[in-house]
Amino acid sequence: AQSVTQPDIHITVSEGASLELRCNYSYGATPYLFWYVQSPGQGLQLLLKYFSGDTLVQGIKGFEAEFKRSQSSFNLRKPSVHWSDAAEYFCAVGAESNYQLIWGAGTKLIIKP
């Protein structure tokens, strides 16, 4: 079955600390992978995506993610978080021929001052 797992419902980090949000997927075809961010009361904004090529992708707001096929993972990282990064983060997987994305349940990021 196709699925996306974000094992952490909540993560709390101190401002200035590094961050890693986990995403694991189960998908039968070559995956297209996405990370979206949702601030309170807002829609979802694309942070970054992986389609092919370099497995380390850079996104907006200083985020990056690494695709590891052997681990079926696409973890999101940021070297130093800012208070404005507090939001909910969603991982999603799709395919070139499948416009329907499969979504994880999200990870809520809380920033400690």
Place this chain on the structure above:
Amino acid sequence: ETGVTQTPRHLVMGMTNKKSLKCEQHLGHNAMYWYKQSAKKPLELMFVYNFKEQTENNSVPSRFSPECPNSSHLFLHLHTLQPEDSALYLCASSQMGQGNTEAFFGQGTRLTVV
């Protein structure tokens, strides 16, 4: 305006009311989507329109009725809803057929059914 715009941002309705949610995209995309977002659950895809034709209906109750008059506008007509239908309803658009499934989202309509 740019991007994907949804109105209204907030809606409170009784179970016997009829209301409509509106979505408009200014990105020139050919596909539009309705999603339901409930607390602590993954996004649920409700409907997909490709070139104004409905291509997906993921077992959504008939009290939700979509309408796509053209590739830029999408509506969700609501009637006789239940309290469990309270959620954030998100509209999205994308360009199909180019190997890029990136979706652009509106800010959502927060629906409360009383």
